[in-house]
Amino acid sequence: MTEGNEKKTLLDFKGMDFTSLSLEDRIAFSVAQGVSETGMQPDELIAMNDALSMLEPNPTILELGQCTGTSTRFLLTYVLSHSGTLHSIEQNLRRDFFDAMVDLGLWDKFTTYVNNTQTIHWQGGIDFLLIDTEHTIADALGEYCRFRGFLNKHAIIGFHDAWEIPGVRRAIEIVQEIDEIKEIARSPRGVGFGIRLFKLMEKNKGCYHQRPESIEEM
């Protein structure tokens, strides 16, 4: 969407009314220069926006993996222009992102937990869970299972790196075996590592017990 255009810097957004940015400006703000790393691509943010637009008002959003905040800025501008609360867990807070957000007056508009997703104490329901830390099955599947008990009815779960990273792809397959999830948005293949977003239809697909006498020796 913004490809080919000159990228803005975070400073260009200073003094802006973040409660009324257009989708195009939200994307430009999210991918703006001025921090050391880039995260999601514009087409991935558009897919995420399609899923966000399906949420009921006042959602609780939890992001796992902040880095320099491409997805954080996109999710934050969603809650500021709609409604809701944004929480973000990151074990290695990036100073440049922190400084830029303080400068823009945005750091106190969401909550960052400098912590490990696997061991943090969590409480409270989640309507939108973005899984975007590391890429092994243990990370993506582990984080789904870690926060699954907090997912509200019809919560939306986004898996970043969903197309090109085998660990995340396999994690999604296993989640599909655990719970009934329906894909509601996805970024085109070939753009970044890809994002796929699912709505939780039902927890626990079924629990089948084998009779003890039919269990083979292992």
Ligand SMILES: C[S@@+](CC[C@H](N)C(=O)[O-])C[C@H]1O[C@@H](n2cnc3c(N)ncnc32)[C@H](O)[C@@H]1O
């Ligand atoms: C791919 S980056 C996140 C990108 C970000 N969502 C964006 O769009 O800019 C992954 C981040 O997850 C963090 N991370 C990895 N494992 C983690 C864990 N177990 N707990 C918390 N953060 C973790 C890393 O420090 C890194 O900053």
